[in-house]
Amino acid sequence: MxxxxxxxxxxxxxxxxxxxxxxxxxxxxxxxxxxxxxxxxxxxxxxxxxxxxxxxxxxxxxxxxxxxxxxxxxxxxxxxxxxxxxxLGLTQDWPVAIVGIGNLGAALANYGGFASRGFRVAALIDADPAMAGTPVAGIAVQHTDDLDRIISDNGVSIGVITTPPGAAQQVCDRLVAAGVTSILNFAPTVLSVPEGVDVRKVDLSIELQILAFHEQRKAGEDAPAEGEDPEAPPMRATPASRKGPDGDMPAVMPA
Amino acid sequence: MxxxxxxxxxxxxxxxxxxxxxxxxxxxxxxxxxxxxxxxxxxxxxxxxxxxxxxxxxxxxxxxxxxxxxxxxxxxxxxxxxxxxxxLGLTQDWPVAIVGIGNLGAALANYGGFASRGFRVAALIDADPAMAGTPVAGIAVQHTDDLDRIISDNGVSIGVITTPPGAAQQVCDRLVAAGVTSILNFAPTVLSVPEGVDVRKVDLSIELQILAFHEQRKAGEDAPAEGEDPEAPPMRATPASRKGPDGDMPAVMPA
DNA sequence: CCATCTTTGTGCACGCGTTCACAAAGACAT
DNA sequence: ATGTCTTTGTGAACGCGTGCACAAAGATGG
Incomplete structure (x- = not known):
């Protein structure tokens, strides 16, 4: 050598x-x-x-x-x-598809950073029939029914999921089946994918909770120790009232 | 992530x-x-x-x-x-302020996950005078000039920055000066903060680039062997033409 | 009360990532 | 050429996080 x-x-x-x-x-x-x-x-x-x-x-x-x-x-x-x-592979063009065109999906579609480095919004997909055809960021929204074809036709290998958590896994499965091998998930759900598929997640809720942890720590530094009674509280429910069956999340998405 | x-x-x-x-x-x-x-x-x-x-x-x-x-x-x-x-400190109430009410800021304001776990959108702030008073997600947008007062009055300790990158550091400084000690930054910029202030960032562009790296790797596995000339390319200028003065970024924000 | 079965809690080893600290490489002046 | 000065590239030590593997704890049934 x-x-x-x-x-x-x-x-x-x-x-x-x-x-x-x-x-x-x-x-x-x-x-x-x-x-x-x-x-x-x-x-x-x-x-x-x-x-x-x-x-x-x-x-x-x-x-x-x-x-x-x-x-x-x-x-x-x-x-x-x-x-x-x-x-990083930015010398080539990466067509990206965004699934779930609600507030967040639309915001991402308008995101200038997308086009800046080889990333191009090739398609916007939503499950709401009423949205089909509606232009968002200059691109007509297409219906989920055509997902497979859309992915294939545009050679999309990177998909962005901005749907409500309940639909995320299903959308993920369809994207993978259609050929997508990299997914950026904004839905607060754990996605399971086959070997060879990369998933990265962006979770606002988690980030805030981590910040809250440190914030509480800072506030408690001068305050007394927590020896009081770490387990006296309610053996039962969460402090806040539950709402829907999807208590945790999301809904950045509209329909 | x-x-x-x-x-x-x-x-x-x-x-x-x-x-x-x-x-x-x-x-x-x-x-x-x-x-x-x-x-x-x-x-x-x-x-x-x-x-x-x-x-x-x-x-x-x-x-x-x-x-x-x-x-x-x-x-x-x-x-x-x-x-x-x-x-995690979720048994208490965490008033949050969002600065930069563009597409992304508005999307976050409407985000259901915010309220779900002790987090409450206490204020929406934007630099555009025209937006002042406009209700977004049921909350009237306030002007940046009142930032200090808004933070203080609401006891906000967690701030979310969704401004264009150019304004991020300035907004950050003002938030910190007003008493914010935890920041969630969506602007593609490196924020410098004093000791004791936590910053977490959410960067779409970076996530996509990381995915692209792996995607390229996968694609190259069966493709041509490279190894030939890792440095043959232009020693001088960049392959791609420069575009705007903000080639990198963002602008999810409007005004 | 004893035996068995389930599942936790953790000691330990390993590997990755970070940081230090310095020798080597090159620029530049004399 | 030679010496000095700057900055890279990296060997080595260290610390954190991960995962294994198992003993201890408790439930359960006879």
């Missing part, structure tokens, strides 16, 4: 840690901003600060991609933008 | 691991569903499956809260719902 190049392509396609992949978009964003300001190069320190991470971590992350920096100087902004874009 | 807190050792005081805290809402959701079906008890195995996690992990998570299960039987659903709710 001496033929070598300065760096080893060994770890290339295979070994990029998941944590690193999750940070690449962050670096890319910071780099794009620098690129627009025509900044030619950046040091790991500067870029790390801009991306809100540790410089050592950034260098290690980049080391998984290869040796793209110049010691004593830093990284070439344009070059790095290209390399990361390529690594 | 989303999220990223500003670095910090955290979790020092009460010892509950951050990873566990992040899963508690998931357990709570599953438990609530069981509760509504009047199921009295569940085994770690069943609950774990419902929450989409490993049973050993679930048991270990619960062990941080205390020994709330009964060997040979399982966990008392109602009791556990209460314990987790209490631990």
């Amino acid at each position: 001496a033929t070598g190049r300065t760096h080893r392509p060994a770890t290339r396609s295979r070994g990029i840690p998941e944590a690193t992949v999750a940070r690449l978009p962050l670096y890319l964003r910071a780099l794009t901003a620098l690129s627009e300001r025509s900044v030619p190069t950046v040091s790991s320190e500067e870029l790390a600060t801009a991306a809100g991470v540790n410089s050592a971590k950034l260098r290690k992350d980049f080391s998984y991609l290869g040796s793209y920096g110049t010691r004593g100087v830093g990284y070439d902004v344009e070059y790095l933008v290209y390399q990361i874009s390529r690594e | 989303a999220t990223g807190r500003t670095h910090r050792p955290a979790t020092r005081s009460r010892g509950i691991p951050e990873a566990t805290v992040a899963r508690l809402p998931l357990y709570l959701r599953a438990l609530t569903a069981l509760s509504e079906r009047s199921v009295p008890t569940v085994s770690s195995e069943e609950l774990a499956t419902a929450a989409g996690v490993n049973s050993a992990k679930l048991r270990k998570d619960f062990s941080y809260l205390g020994s709330y299960g009964t060997r040979g039987v399982g966990y008392d659903v109602e009791y556990l719902v209460y314990q987790i709710s209490r631990e």
Whole structure:
């Protein structure tokens, strides 16, 4: 293996840690901003600060991609933008389908960030017949009945679910059956998918609850310990009154 | 998923691991569903499956809260719902303010999940004077000029930012100055906050890019072997043409 | 009261991710 | 060329989170 190049392509396609992949978009964003300001190069320190991470971590992350920096100087902004874009697969077009056109679905359809990096809203799908044909963000909403065809015709491999939780799994199954292999789920439900299908979830409720936990902690720091009686309370119901059979969630969606 | 807190050792005081805290809402959701079906008890195995996690992990998570299960039987659903709710601080009321009432902000305001667990939309704030007074989800939008007063008067400690990225940091600073100590950021920007303030982020663009990475990987498995010239491309300019001055982002927001 | 069966709670080992700290690489001046 | 200075790339240590595997606890039945 001496033929070598300065760096080893060994770890290339295979070994990029998941944590690193999750940070690449962050670096890319910071780099794009620098690129627009025509900044030619950046040091790991500067870029790390801009991306809100540790410089050592950034260098290690980049080391998984290869040796793209110049010691004593830093990284070439344009070059790095290209390399990361390529690594993330953003140099190609990704048609995306959004299923569930309610408040959230419509908001996402109008989201400018979609089109910015190779992502293109190829179709909007909803179960409400009344919505069929209605234009949202310039795209006519199509009915769920045609889901399979829509996915196939547009070569959609990434689906976004913004339906009420009760419909999420069913929609997910249909998307997968139609060929979708990556799903971004906004419905507060645990989706089960076959091997090979990636699911990422965005859950407002969970995020708020995590914040509440820390908030309570902060508030309680000066207050007395909790020794009082952690288990005296009602052995029975939840503090808040239950509402529908779907007490937990959602309904960003309309119909 | 989303999220990223500003670095910090955290979790020092009460010892509950951050990873566990992040899963508690998931357990709570599953438990609530069981509760509504009047199921009295569940085994770690069943609950774990419902929450989409490993049973050993679930048991270990619960062990941080205390020994709330009964060997040979399982966990008392109602009791556990209460314990987790209490631990997460959901037994109290959390007034939340949403800043930036565009498509996304409005969608969140209408989000049913907000009210479900102690979270209450206390105020909607926007910088557009024309929106002041306009009711969204039954709440009149207020102008940014009154932000400080609004936060103080309502005792808001959790703020949600759904503004364009350019305004996010400024809004964040004002929220923090007004007393907010937890922020949920939907704007694609790295927010810098003082010690003691928690920030969690939800970034659609990043999630999609992560999915694209894996999608590309899957597609490339059977496709052509690469390895040839990882760096043949342009050393100078970016492959894609630059677009707007905000190439990266967002704009879910209107005005 | 004893035996058996179920399920929890946890000690332990492993692997990933983070961070430190530094040698090596290159730029730049003399 | 040689020396100095800057910044990368990475070896190594550390800490957190995960999952295994099992002993202990309690239920249940005879």
